[in-house]
Amino acid sequence: MKTALKPKWIATLVGALLAATAFVWLSQWQFGESKTVTADTSGTTEHAVPLTEHFQPGRDMYVADADQIVTATGHFVEGSAFLVSGRLQDGKEGYWVAAAFEPDGAPGKNVIPVVRGWQAEADAPAALPTGEVSLEGRLLPSESPTGTREVANGPYAEISAAWMANAWDRDSYDGFIVAFKATSGGNDAGAASAGLEQIWVGPQPSGTTVNWLNIFYGVEWVVFAGFAFFIWWRLVKDDYQRDEEYELELAAWRQRQAAREALAASGGDGAPGAEGQAGDAEAASPTQPGPAPSGPGH
Template identity: 55%
Template structure:
């Protein structure tokens, strides 16, 4: 029996190894399935309620997906001479520029700043300077964009990359940026985009549905197939070992009976071939008056019909 062969010590150890490999493949499959669906963003009831920036995110932390899209408040002041334009920005279907300035946050360690999108303008003209003095603003916290290679002679930037702005402004910064909404001074004066001659940039909350990455799903299924193949390969090796044992037993019996094992094997092959030939030759008899399947008249009648 194959089961008896499977209980040999070497095949038991091989089975343990195959199960370990299969377990590894299943874990990889689970990892791929877990990565196939992105986490849904925080609910709107959470993100639309402003919280202090200093308590929501620390400058040394990477802005995670569950922290982004949050409305936050910050108090501080804009730094003089640290303002740029970011091109190819749509606002109400129009293509233009974001006006981005460095905002030093009160209460942030080491005097950290955060880039703030003050507003939008249609052309590349130099925008009005950022308002001075102590300011309090409310805005949406968004993750940094990837840096894009830029022509040094170009006035505007192609992306809002915090890492790039740290080098341009030579100041420490948070890992994200703010899209400003209401901005008020210490005296309550309005310093928002409209008061500065800019258009207000509107960024709504993220969609709440989860996204599926089908490539990760296919990878997960692939790892499951590999796990099954590892166990199947072990079974085939055991079956082959069992078949070799049976052949050795048959050869030993033939030698004990004074027979040549090769001749016995040849006779068995010839016997099987004869059985197959006799089975193929056994055809059912054709009904009386009708040509059989091998009757030449059948072919003649078919040829006449075709003509």
């Protein structure tokens, strides 16, 4: 305790406290960032709005844009039908059947991929409805392209607006629609009319997700805070041990000095060889100080 109360170690302790406070604050920040709360948007996304009013081509799709049920009236582009592989329906893997759709009023006559339904086999897509089509479905962001078609003229691995725009040589929305229902001339033009199974994609579920990397960083900062105090304690302990070693050496030196003084006072009448033994003791000592050290800093 006497060593710890030295001014330099009190100042060091204050520094350790400041560092630990900063580390704890960083830990709290990391723990706060580890949880992402997904808002429940079902109150807004499930009310259909016109596509051309909700989302415009030529820009990225943000969280506020995605998952919205939209309506659109327009026509399918002839010869644009394609399949998307690796899509599950009731636990079975199959294909989405999609095509380019040009909504009325779309800026620059941009098209958007529309998924019409699901089929189990890689058969040629069903014929597209002709004439004006009104549809309703969920707007989803474009999928990241991973490659071209699996085989020549075969299915695509994903619905990528970039790939579709190149394949159709048309400007495209950065997203696609999964159609829930479609009509043409008052008649059903949805999945069932083309011999396909209806697809349902629900809204993004609300909840809390945990990022374990942030939690790891938070724990790491707590460890750093404890380590700051450990370093201070270790420095104080080393200083204390140096003082202890000095005191032992000083006591041994004083003992040797007392022996020499006693021998000198006796006029050399001590036991034979006493002086030589004292000299030998000095020679064997690891340190042979001259004048007595003045303090612990020796």
